[in-house]
Amino acid sequence: MAVMNTELIAVLASSTLVPYRLVTAAGAYCGMDAIQNHIGVSVENAISGDSVTLRLPNAGTVKTTASEAIAAGDQLYKAASGKVSKTATGSVLIGIAVTAASGDGSIFEALLR
Numbered sequence: 001m002a003v004m005n006t007e008l009i010a011v012l013a014s015s016t017l018v019p020y021r022l023v024t025a026a027g028a029y030c031g032m033d034a035i036q037n038h039i040g041v042s043v044e045n046a047i048s049g050d051s052v053t054l055r056l057p058n059a060g061t062v063k064t065t066a067s068e069a070i071a072a073g074d075q076l077y078k079a080a081s082g083k084v085s086k087t088a089t090g091s092v093l094i095g096i097a098v099t100a101a102s103g104d105g106s107i108f109e110a111l112l113r
Helices: none
Strands: 008-012 040-042 051-055 062-065 075-078 093-097 107-112
Touching: 008 040, 040 062
Parallel strands: none
Antiparallel strands: 008 051, 040 051, 062 107, 075 093, 093 107
16 A cells, blocks of 8 residues: 655746745745745755755644744744745735744744645
8 A cells, every 4th residue: 555745745946946935836935925825845955947845834843934033923924035924914824933033044843824
């Protein structure tokens, strides 16, 4: 009997990607607008044309990149360049911070939808 991994998925990168950013099905960083939906968080570096592994949002806590200082327990929203923010600027709620982030570019744990 085959076992499926329900925590990871691979997509083709359409641009250069770094780990711990929200990524769309098109293989690009997710933006702030409500139209662009993320399907996972990158777990490795990739260049355009490479296969990149994404951790699915419903797979427990996930490391992600902050765009600002975030406290544990803060609600999270999409930000520019695949990062996440506690500021809801034209974006939809995507999760909650499990650990704190000290500022822009900080890696922290989150529960994402």
